[in-house]
Amino acid sequence: MSIRDMARAMGRRGGQQRARRLSAPARRRIASLGGRARRDSIQAARRIAENLRYAAAVRDLRGRSLDVTPLHAFKGPLPGIYPAKT
Secondary structure, eight states: OOHHHHHHHHHHHHHHHHHHHSOHHHHHHHHHHHHHHHHHHHHHHHHHHHHHHHHHHHHHHTTOOOOOOOOSOOOSSOTTTSOOOO
């Protein structure tokens, strides 16, 4: 048995002893904190991925000339927005 295996076994035994010593509300609170930390970690990873996708889209659009014609005045509804009346 390696030192690593022995340390793992002792840690497992210590965790079980601590769980027996804690009350049910304390165990529930600790589990809730762990769940909240997992959720926050997943949300942070999603936000980072969204930001990286946004940055890639901005990088791809740089240097392109967008054909946008400004309208100073127009009559009626904007074209392409409202459904055609039949």
